[in-house]
Amino acid sequence: MERVDRRVRRTRRELHEALIALVLERGYEKITVQDILDRADVGRSTFYAHFRDKESLLLASFDDVRERLWADLDDTARPGPDYPVRALFEHAYRHRMVYQALCGRRGGDVVRRHLHRLLADLLAAHLRPRLAAAGSGVPVEVAAEFCASAAIGLLIWWVDHDFRYGPERLARMYHALAAPGIRAALRADDDHG
Amino acid sequence: MERVDRRVRRTRRELHEALIALVLERGYEKITVQDILDRADVGRSTFYAHFRDKESLLLASFDDVRERLWADLDDTARPGPDYPVRALFEHAYRHRMVYQALCGRRGGDVVRRHLHRLLADLLAAHLRPRLAAAGSGVPVEVAAEFCASAAIGLLIWWVDHDFRYGPERLARMYHALAAPGIRAALRADDDHG
DNA sequence: ACGTTGTCGAACACGCTGTTCGCGTATGCG
DNA sequence: CGCATACGCGAACAGCGTGTTCGACAACGT
Numbered sequence: 001m002e003r004v005d006r007r008v009r010r011t012r013r014e015l016h017e018a019l020i021a022l023v024l025e026r027g028y029e030k031i032t033v034q035d036i037l038d039r040a041d042v043g044r045s046t047f048y049a050h051f052r053d054k055e056s057l058l059l060a061s062f063d064d065v066r067e068r069l070w071a072d073l074d075d076t077a078r079p080g081p082d083y084p085v086r087a088l089f090e091h092a093y094r095h096r097m098v099y100q101a102l103c104g105r106r107g108g109d110v111v112r113r114h115l116h117r118l119l120a121d122l123l124a125a126h127l128r129p130r131l132a133a134a135g136s137g138v139p140v141e142v143a144a145e146f147c148a149s150a151a152i153g154l155l156i157w158w159v160d161h162d163f164r165y166g167p168e169r170l171a172r173m174y175h176a177l178a179a180p181g182i183r184a185a186l187r188a189d190d191d192h193g
Numbered sequence: 194m195e196r197v198d199r200r201v202r203r204t205r206r207e208l209h210e211a212l213i214a215l216v217l218e219r220g221y222e223k224i225t226v227q228d229i230l231d232r233a234d235v236g237r238s239t240f241y242a243h244f245r246d247k248e249s250l251l252l253a254s255f256d257d258v259r260e261r262l263w264a265d266l267d268d269t270a271r272p273g274p275d276y277p278v279r280a281l282f283e284h285a286y287r288h289r290m291v292y293q294a295l296c297g298r299r300g301g302d303v304v305r306r307h308l309h310r311l312l313a314d315l316l317a318a319h320l321r322p323r324l325a326a327a328g329s330g331v332p333v334e335v336a337a338e339f340c341a342s343a344a345i346g347l348l349i350w351w352v353d354h355d356f357r358y359g360p361e362r363l364a365r366m367y368h369a370l371a372a373p374g375i376r377a378a379l380r381a382d383d384d385h386g
Numbered sequence: 387a388c389g390t391t392g393t394c395g396a397a398c399a400c401g402c403t404g405t406t407c408g409c410g411t412a413t414g415c416g
Numbered sequence: 417c418g419c420a421t422a423c424g425c426g427a428a429c430a431g432c433g434t435g436t437t438c439g440a441c442a443a444c445g446t
Contacts, residue, residue, distance in 0.1 A: 200443065
């Protein structure tokens with residue numbers, strides 16, 4: 001039973017759209033709650049009935065889109081080693097506007113941090129057994145942090161450069177740069193002190 | 194002629210120290226100017242006579258330390274390809290406190306962004322001629338962004354984990370992970386579409 | 387010793403936040 | 417359709433942080 005008043009839906013939709021539009025125009029930090037209210041034609045008290053503050057709205061806006069990403073990333077065990085990164089790029093491409101607002105230069109760093117942590121944990125879980133088996137001189141955390149930072153960094157760069165190259169191409173470039181290093185670490189070089 | 198009143202020196206020193214201490218305790222965002230003033234025993238109007246706002250103080254605090262880094266990084270042309278990253282790690286290690294406050298999880302992202310940009314530009318300048326010569330399928334910007342993000346990401350991870358491993362070891366791990374990918378790109382693979 | 391220069395801190399105007407409350411009205415349901 | 421309810425509205429408010437101003441005072445360099 002989807003017992004949700006139409007008005008509630010409208011309110012939330014307008015707020016999300018207003019937020020994204022304003023972030024793209026002025027940047028997250030420079031926006032006040034009142035700005036969002038004016039743009040969305042929503043009353044002050046109504047806003048605070050739905051969200052605790054500006055950041056709650058931001059996170060909620062990302063939640064709309066996040067769940068599909070979570071699901072996509074959970075398929076990770078099957079396809080390939082750097083599948084999560086490709087999935088992330090494709091997800092971003094499918095939701096360009098949202099990513100531009102939430103992850104781009106103009107967005108806050110909250111969402112960025114979430115993605116970073118998620119990806120780093122995912123990669124760590126994936127790399128742990130392999131690196132352990134190889135007895136590599138590179139700790140899992142370091143390798144995972146390396147790959148996650150590179151991927152997120154590339155994502156942000158991409159977002160801020162209007163998604164040139166397309167998601168597959170970017171994923172291939174990421175793979176070309178990241179995979180050899182990981183393969184080398186798996187070969188368990190012992191020139192690491 | 195170092196015509197600077199002792200009082201000015203004291204004021205600035207106290208403010209910088211108070212800022213760093215408070216950031217380490219509470220995080221940059223949660224600090225008010227008044228907090229800094231109380232801790233530093235400095236009057237309100239005095240603060241605003243020296244700095245435009247909280248962020249100005251932050252940047253000025255980093256400036257103290259930044260200039261040496263700039264100088265170190267300019268030696269980049271000589272030693273080796275990933276020398277700048279090693280120099281950055283060593284610089285951070287030498288100024289652990291400051292980096293922990295300014296680049297760590299508790300610090301704002303202003304300084305992080307500065308470093309990121311600096312490093313990305315440096316790496317791009319270094320990689321451009323080589324990648325061009327090799328006719329690589331990976332654009333300079335992408336390769337530079339990849340390496341810079343990975344390096345900065347590793348730096349932050351390191352800072353937030355109390356500098357385990359020592360700067361040389363970290364630099365070696367970074368090199369082990371990054372170099373193979375760059376070498377591969379320089380071999381101008383044509384499996385990049 | 388003296389003029390300059392820097393510091394102090396109270397007071398202020400301003401802007402943003404998050405809450406409250408009484409009043410309407412759209413909505414869903416019987 | 418008609419009704420109770422749940423929701424939206426917006427003015428008003430208290431609270432907090434910012435950045436500025438000003439007069440009085442103290443430290444500084446010469």
